[in-house]
Amino acid sequence: MNFKPFSIGSITISKPLLQAPLDGWTNEPFRRITRELGAPVSVTEFINGLDVVHKTPNLPQRIAFDESERPIIFQLFDDDPQRLIDSACILEARCHPDAFDINMGCSARQVANRGAGAGLLRHPEKIETIISGIRAKVSVPVTAKIRLGWDDDSINYLEVGKIVEDCGAAMITLHARTRKQEYSGHADWSAIAAMKVSLHIPVVGNGDVVTVADAERMINETGCDAVMVGRAMLRNPWIFAGYDFEEVPMDLFRDTCRKHLRYNMEYYGEQWGCVTFRKFAKRYLSRLEVSREDMLKLMTTDDPASFCGYFDALLNGETL
Ligand SMILES: Cc1cc2nc3c(=O)[nH]c(=O)nc-3n(C[C@H](O)[C@H](O)[C@H](O)COP(=O)(O)O)c2cc1C
16 A cells, blocks of 8 residues: 555644544544554544533543544534534643544534534535634644535535635545435545645545545545545454455454454443444454344343353354
């Protein structure tokens, strides 16, 4: 792989292959796994400005990270510029993240229709207030993650990119789909190339990278400074070590799977750690031939000892 380091402001990122923020997935245990496999930076799941300002009970888990994860980027979302600015100030004082990323791409109805996430793309004037406002108040770099626009009739990523850059952002990530597309169709990588030539700050390309070859192709075809991998890493965090899913050496595969379960149990406690690991287990075990009955047994047990025993046996290629 011919990957070159790049910078987010004063932070040097050793490898241009980034872990995407994924709500419900990129929690502390999973991020530790991606980092140990070679991801050069951690990005949290998006953190709601409302939760920060109102100190809701789920906030501590959203902002928890292990010091070994540095550099870590906190991703924030909200529709209210002042609340986003306040949230960044509160979190900087409390957790000292290495950068803040502002979510301007989330397509989920409850987020975008409230005017947050991709909803912000319809209000470039708010984007200006948000990026300038946070930049003025925090000492770390501020970045943004956007989509092409709200829909085909309102493509404005180049305009938004210029605003973000002019307001002092240190990097921009483009998920090359519109909000209306959500996850359908294909990401338009030509837009990533267009953004790269129109801006001076680092441009990160995102959308539909599944294999190591895809990541290389995105860099070669678009000239982007880095590639961000989302859904594919949920099954294959080994992509950060340079492996496609089917190519991961079996010893490394089993070790990582067991370690991820252990981290999850340490973090969430035994019971909840096993329950929240089910979705990862299902994806990892797709590498092996596991019968429907055995998968069902694994997915339905509530007993942590049984879950661990079953998972171990299935990783070893045994039947239950
Ligand atoms: C379940 C799920 C949760 C996501 N959560 C976030 C999030 O919290 N913040 C964000 O910026 N993007 C989020 N995204 C979008 C991804 O970061 C990424 O932009 C998108 O999946 C496209 O990349 P991919 O084709 O590599 O998956 C989420 C996507 C999915 C599928």
